[in-house]
Amino acid sequence: MDLNDLNAGGLVLLGCGKMGSALLEGWLKNGVAPASVYVLDPMPSDWLKSTGVKINQGMPEAPAMALLAVKPQMMGEALPALQALGGGGTVFVSVAAGTSLATIEGALGAGTPVVRAMPNTPAAVGRGITALIGNAHVPADALELARVLMGAVGQTVMLEDEAQMDAVTAVSGSGPAYVFHLIETLAAAGEAQGLSADLALQLARATVAGAGALAEGSDEAPGQLRVNVTSPNGTTAAALAVLMDDDSGFPALLSRAVQAAADRSRELGQ
Numbered sequence: 001m002d003l004n005d006l007n008a009g010g011l012v013l014l015g016c017g018k019m020g021s022a023l024l025e026g027w028l029k030n031g032v033a034p035a036s037v038y039v040l041d042p043m044p045s046d047w048l049k050s051t052g053v054k055i056n057q058g059m060p061e062a063p064a065m066a067l068l069a070v071k072p073q074m075m076g077e078a079l080p081a082l083q084a085l086g087g088g089g090t091v092f093v094s095v096a097a098g099t100s101l102a103t104i105e106g107a108l109g110a111g112t113p114v115v116r117a118m119p120n121t122p123a124a125v126g127r128g129i130t131a132l133i134g135n136a137h138v139p140a141d142a143l144e145l146a147r148v149l150m151g152a153v154g155q156t157v158m159l160e161d162e163a164q165m166d167a168v169t170a171v172s173g174s175g176p177a178y179v180f181h182l183i184e185t186l187a188a189a190g191e192a193q194g195l196s197a198d199l200a201l202q203l204a205r206a207t208v209a210g211a212g213a214l215a216e217g218s219d220e221a222p223g224q225l226r227v228n229v230t231s232p233n234g235t236t237a238a239a240l241a242v243l244m245d246d247d248s249g250f251p252a253l254l255s256r257a258v259q260a261a262a263d264r265s266r267e268l269g270q
Contacts, residue, residue, distance in 0.1 A: 026152025098268030128154030
């Protein structure tokens with residue numbers, strides 16, 4: 001299965017909010033024909049209406065792929081609309097957090113090919129990262145096509161076991177919120193040291209974004225990059241003595257945070 005098959009058979013997109021829109025924009029830029037895309041969304045945006053895709057106009061009889069981009073709590077309501085496509089050749093790709101392969105297959109019919117994908121919000125600017133895993137009914141070429149489709153909004157990784165999805169959710173799925181909070185708190189700390197609110201926020205935003213770009217583009221490990229900017233007994237070393245404290249610093253704090261997110265992901269999947 002490849003883009004030609006997708007354009008010939010059709011691609012159904014269930015839900016076109018922020019994530020669905022980011023994906024659709026990437027697909028259209030990468031060779032998916034607008035006339036082959038069928039979007040089901042109760043409140044289509046003006047942007048969506050301008051793309052040339054089919055909106056709320058039914059579905060092809062046997063689309064090559066259907067992507068489920070609704071919130072997890074909406075899956076129960078949304079899946080019945082696609083039950084007619086289950087158990088056949090249509091491959092379903094779900095980006096709903098905490099909704100297992102077995103749950104989706106059970107709702108659509110035994111034997112339905114299902115891929116779970118966990119993207120994150122930087123997908124909105126083409127800088128996301130998505131983890132994917134398929135059930136036993138997904139052919140290798142269809143799994144690769146799902147990876148290509150998710151690659152339209154950033155990097156992709158393939159998982160070996162669905163159980164890893166809870167950890168992925170806790171690290172990269174929820175992780176952007178941790179970074180946004182870092183920016184918030186770093187700016188607030190700068191303000192407490194006498195900077196104006198606007199200046200502190202500008203410094204914090206640029207520092208986090210720049211450090212992230214440096215870490216991604218460097219061949220050196222993050223730990224080495226940290227060492228590179230830490231002079232003995234200097235200002236950075238003074239700050240890191242606080243941040244790297246085993247009991248109260250980042251190691252313990254982030255470990256607890258990621259554990260809490262992973263535990264909640266497991267609960268939602270029950």
